[in-house]
Amino acid sequence: MMSDVIIKTNGLTKDYGKGRGVFDINLEVHKGEVFGFVGTNGSGKTTTIRNMMGFIRPDSGSSTIGGLDSWKSSADIMKNVSYVPGEIAFPALKTGTEFLKSQAKYLGVTDFKYMNHIIELLQLDPTANLKRMSKGMKQKTAIVAALMGEKQILVLDEPTTGLDPLMREAFLELIREEKQKGHTIFMSSHIFEEIESVCDRVAMIKDGHLIATTSLYDLRHPAMKDFIIEFEQIPQKQQFIETAPFSAAGTDANTCTVQCSVEQLDTLFNMLKNYQIVNLQEIHLSLQQQFMRAYKEGLTQNGNK
Numbered sequence: 001m002m003s004d005v006i007i008k009t010n011g012l013t014k015d016y017g018k019g020r021g022v023f024d025i026n027l028e029v030h031k032g033e034v035f036g037f038v039g040t041n042g043s044g045k046t047t048t049i050r051n052m053m054g055f056i057r058p059d060s061g062s063s064t065i066g067g068l069d070s071w072k073s074s075a076d077i078m079k080n081v082s083y084v085p086g087e088i089a090f091p092a093l094k095t096g097t098e099f100l101k102s103q104a105k106y107l108g109v110t111d112f113k114y115m116n117h118i119i120e121l122l123q124l125d126p127t128a129n130l131k132r133m134s135k136g137m138k139q140k141t142a143i144v145a146a147l148m149g150e151k152q153i154l155v156l157d158e159p160t161t162g163l164d165p166l167m168r169e170a171f172l173e174l175i176r177e178e179k180q181k182g183h184t185i186f187m188s189s190h191i192f193e194e195i196e197s198v199c200d201r202v203a204m205i206k207d208g209h210l211i212a213t214t215s216l217y218d219l220r221h222p223a224m225k226d227f228i229i230e231f232e233q234i235p236q237k238q239q240f241i242e243t244a245p246f247s248a249a250g251t252d253a254n255t256c257t258v259q260c261s262v263e264q265l266d267t268l269f270n271m272l273k274n275y276q277i278v279n280l281q282e283i284h285l286s287l288q289q290q291f292m293r294a295y296k297e298g299l300t301q302n303g304n305k
């Protein structure tokens with residue numbers, strides 16, 4: 001449904017020359033979605049996001065947020081979006097508290113309950129000197145400054161940069177809370193695991209080109225399932241392979257791999273009741289593996305381009 005689309009890019013292109021920039025980016029983020037944007041360093045994540053926010057003018061194509069053209073209506077977009085930039089530059093103020101106060105005034109925030117909740121969750125001490133803050137503290141301050149506005153749309157450029165694993169988890173909790181409220185979240189990252197744990201859909205960018213978009217529901221619920229089964233005895237394994245009504249193949253001595261559809265799971269487990277099984281393991285394709293597969297397929301389709 002068109003009205004459901006909150007963020008959209010249409011053939012978005014920004015060419016910095018020598019193959020750098022972003023080329024023909026087509027993305028659609030729906031209302032209430034957590035959308036991940038992954039890619040290696042220099043792949044074009046920040047360029048795409050800066051175009052979306054209306055900070056740079058595309059060479060061709062366009063992008064919209066909430067139906068507003070990013071370049072023409074940048075000021076209005078800023079009013080509707082909580083934005084955490086990739087490179088944080090604070091104004092010349094002394095402490096984090098002073099900065100957060102000025103930000104609250106700018107955003108018209110008068111109820112500080114939510115701000116304090118984020119500060120607590122991220123364990124930020126805002127009284128610290130802004131200039132002397134560590135990378136992680138600066139990142140936390142930027143997150144609090146952006147999110148306190150409680151906007152419907154969040155655009156976050158590598159928001160977990162500089163956060164330690166515990167704080168990264170706390171931040172992801174915050175994203176889950178935002179999703180619960182029905183807010184729409186677009187976040188970039190180069191860490192597959194965090195995208196996998198929090199996003200509904202994810203797009204991968206490589207050298208300025210989108211190479212795949214995946215629903216994480218589909219990733220978690222594949223139509224075909226792969227298992228590794230270890231039998232106590234080799235003859236049992238052989239018997240199983242010979243009688244299985246789905247694809248089964250021996251690997252090493254006691255072990256075989258099985259691929260069956262979700263509908264065949266019952267049959268598989270009923271069959272296994274008659275065998276002595278030492279180990280059963282589902283082979284789960286991680287987001288990273290899935291993308292590597294898509295990336296390699298893309299390479300063969302495009303003749304190694």
Ligand SMILES: Nc1ncnc2c1ncn2[C@@H]1O[C@H](COP(=O)(O)OP(=O)(O)OP(=O)(O)O)[C@@H](O)[C@H]1O
Pocket residue numbers: 016020021039040041042043044045046047048086190
């Ligand atoms: N203003 C600019 N002028 C020239 N080249 C630029 C400019 N901005 C970005 N680039 C180039 O465009 C490419 C994409 O950069 P971008 O910052 O979008 O990548 P990124 O995916 O955000 O990377 P990172 O994960 O390192 O932040 C890089 O090769 C970068 O050097």
